[in-house]
Amino acid sequence: MYVKNIRLINFRNYYNLSMDFNKRINIFIGKNAQGKTNLLEAIFMCATGRSFRTNRDKEIINLNKSQAYIGADIGIGESEKFIEIKLEINKPKRIRINKRELKNQKELYSGLNIVAFSPDDLKLVKGGPQERRSFLDSEISQIKPVYNFNLSRYNKILYQRNNLLKLNKFQSNLEELLEVFDLQLAKIGTDIILERKKYIEELSGIVNTIHKKLTSDNENLNLHYNTNIKILENKLEMEKKYKEDLKNNMSKDIDLGSTELGPHRDDILISINNRDLKTFGSQGQQRTAVLSIKLSEVELIKNQRGHFPVLLLDDVFSELDMERKNYLIKSFKNMQTIITTTDSIDLKGMEGMDKSIFYIENGQISKQY
Ligand SMILES: Nc1ncnc2c1ncn2[C@@H]1O[C@H](COP(=O)(O)OP(=O)(O)OP(=O)(O)O)[C@@H](O)[C@H]1O
Ligand SMILES: [Mg+2]
Numbered sequence: 001m002y003v004k005n006i007r008l009i010n011f012r013n014y015y016n017l018s019m020d021f022n023k024r025i026n027i028f029i030g031k032n033a034q035g036k037t038n039l040l041e042a043i044f045m046c047a048t049g050r051s052f053r054t055n056r057d058k059e060i061i062n063l064n065k066s067q068a069y070i071g072a073d074i075g076i077g078e079s080e081k082f083i084e085i086k087l088e089i090n091k092p093k094r095i096r097i098n099k100r101e102l103k104n105q106k107e108l109y110s111g112l113n114i115v116a117f118s119p120d121d122l123k124l125v126k127g128g129p130q131e132r133r134s135f136l137d138s139e140i141s142q143i144k145p146v147y148n149f150n151l152s153r154y155n156k157i158l159y160q161r162n163n164l165l166k167l168n169k170f171q172s173n174l175e176e177l178l179e180v181f182d183l184q185l186a187k188i189g190t191d192i193i194l195e196r197k198k199y200i201e202e203l204s205g206i207v208n209t210i211h212k213k214l215t216s217d218n219e220n221l222n223l224h225y226n227t228n229i230k231i232l233e234n235k236l237e238m239e240k241k242y243k244e245d246l247k248n249n250m251s252k253d254i255d256l257g258s259t260e261l262g263p264h265r266d267d268i269l270i271s272i273n274n275r276d277l278k279t280f281g282s283q284g285q286q287r288t289a290v291l292s293i294k295l296s297e298v299e300l301i302k303n304q305r306g307h308f309p310v311l312l313l314d315d316v317f318s319e320l321d322m323e324r325k326n327y328l329i330k331s332f333k334n335m336q337t338i339i340t341t342t343d344s345i346d347l348k349g350m351e352g353m354d355k356s357i358f359y360i361e362n363g364q365i366s367k368q369y
Pocket of ligand 1: 011012013030031032033034035036037038039059060061062063064342
């Protein structure tokens with residue numbers, strides 16, 4: 001799968017851009033604040049419908065304008081998909097695929113698969129559980145669109161339950177009302193947990209092999225799913241137990257004014273040689289682990305969707321040593337890769353590969369060759 005071309009109108013610092021991509025490697029060189037990350041953000045939005053930088057769509061529209069547009073042609077095998085996003089100040093965004101307006105985001109996820117990697121992804125290891133949950137959510141949604149739908153339902157019900165716990169604490173039929181929510185939380189929560197468990201198991205199977213190669217067999221990288229809900233073989237039994245546990249925890253929840261049990265408290269424990277990476281890992285080890293995880297995502301998407309995703313690399317070369325950089329470059333041969341860098345020295349190691357080089361300056365892109 002690959003991005004054939006993109007058209008941007010009033011998207012951040014791009015007033016009017018239309019450009020074609022190389023099917024293989026695309027390198028964008030530019031000084032700071034010229035529009036490198038903005039370009040990747042536009043491609044990311046075509047895949048996921050949202051930005052990796054903000055939840056407020058209006059920030060994306062050029063400061064002097066009131067509307068913005070992204071249009072991208074995607075090649076998937078022999079077929080083609082045309083993705084369009086229209087942003088307007090104070091209106092919800094509109095997404096069209098092949099000129100047909102999207103009713104929900106499920107369809108969009110099956111359009112364009114991407115794996116994005118930037119220095120900021122170190123937060124996957126160093127950040128709080130929320131970072132790892134959103135990583136899980138966005139990756140699973142790419143592979144299994146219905147997951148995203150379940151997740152927003154879960155969050156909506158959880159929000160209502162928590163509101164009830166906070167605001168109607170002394171209502172006489174509080175427990176009955178809570179039980180109505182619990183029934184739904186247990187059902188949808190079980191689905192979410194089982195999907196997360198499956199994803200982490202599949203990822204674990206790949207990640208350690210890659211990580212060993214990156215560390216000359218010295219390190220074992222392990223991912224462990226941590227949830228406060230009991231996982232049972234039988235799904236119905238699990239739902240039942242989940243619901244009982246919610247009920248048993250009810251008075252504590254009422255005291256706390258929030259729901260203690262459920263996938264909204266999940267985490268992934270990441271360890272190297274059986275030691276917690278967040279606490280004991282060096283910066284370099286943490287960075288390598290993130291690279292291993294990203295490259296595993298690529299494999300997983302390939303296995304599950306039958307095609308390679310598009311790889312977006314925002315300024316990551318300067319942070320990797322030669323060995324890791326070369327390993328990363330080797331993985332490009334199979335897929336379209338879109339790379340940004342401030343320094344053309346980063347191109348070392350890519351001689352002889354099928355690539356196009358572009359310069360970005362103040363929201364304008366020019367092709368070198
Ligand atoms: N809504 C907007 N309207 C106009 N300009 C914007 C908007 N949002 C961001 N910009 C500008 O876009 C410019 C480029 O941002 P971008 O993050 O793409 O830079 P970059 O090339 O990735 O730089 P760096 O190398 O520092 O990461 C910045 O100068 C920023 O002020
Ligand atoms: Mg940037």
